[in-house]
Amino acid sequence: MFKGLGQLGDMAKLMKQAQQIQGRIAEAQERLASIEVEGEAGAGLVRARCTAKGELTGVSIDPSLFRPEEREVVEDLIVAAVKSAQEAAAAAARDEMAKATEGLDLPPGVKLPF
Template sequence: MFKGLGGIGDMAKMMKAAQEMQGKMAKLQEDLANTMVTGESGAGLVKATATAKGTLTGLEIDPSIFNAEEKEVVEDLILAAIKDAQEKAMEKTQEETRKMTEDMGLPAGMNLPV
């Protein structure tokens, strides 16, 4: 009639796996918030530092580029460094998420919310 309660055991395994995944995702979120990436522009004249989650935490500008006549160039370099840091943050997040899904035996390319 109930065929040995096999479905309940499978459900318990699924619940345990879901809890493990939730714990691993929380750990990944914490790790990404503490991992720093640095983007650069102008051959390192401007550097932007961000967490791997994309939060900008620092901006370093070489004083040699401060020239009132070059204001637009400086602004472009700052934006380029920030964009580079954001791209590196996204790449790091994707890399760490991919590693986690592989470690858990999930299909490659499975998009987990991070």
């Protein structure tokens, strides 16, 4: 279709590819809201759940930790579990974006979304 147009044909190809990328990224971002991951701390005594977008959706604390003298330990475990969940969310987001751009001829090192 673009034979003989030289650089114009290349530009049209790039524009079409950009539209494909944009559509795939939009779909992937929608999926990120429905992917839920879990992080834990203290050998599973504290668990945090969040979406692949990083939104915290819940925290679960083992009842054995509910002692006033353990308050600081529990607080530290909550922070650790949330960080763990956020790391899992970031990994899930990277995986979804990799799927969205799979098969596209992108230069190495391109970070998406733009």
